[in-house]
């Protein structure tokens with residue numbers, strides 16, 4: 133697991149949301165700057181820019197899954213992720229998925 137990694141001195145250079153995304157296989161379907169199975173994280177950030185409902189809406193989407201916003205392919209549910217991890221990864225995505 134990445135737990136040891138993020139708790140070292142590098143913690144302030146690698147965003148927690150990025151570590152959460154890597155630990156939960158989000159990167160198997162998403163890339164930061166291009167579409168894979170799901171939309172690029174930067175596309176998501178652009179789409180929800182200025183949307184005050186976005187953090188709550190996307191947290192629910194990560195937890196429960198769903199489809200129809202970007203296409204017919206569904207985003208799988210992640211019922212075992214903690215709310216804190218989901219919040220961290222959603223905040224990171226909405227910030228444009230920065231690498232530090």
Ligand code: HEC
Pocket residue numbers: 153156157158159160161162169170171176190193194198199200201202203204205206207208210221222225
């Ligand atoms: C099996 C492939 C797959 C995995 C794994 C996956 N996603 Fe997705 N994701 C998708 C697809 C496909 C969509 C587009 C869904 C739609 O059109 O409504 C999506 C959409 C999203 C959206 C935008 C939702 C919206 O309603 O606009 C966010 C945010 C997101 N994913 C985050 C994550 C995070 C965080 C993880 C890891 C915890 C993750 N995804 C794992 C395929 C995946």
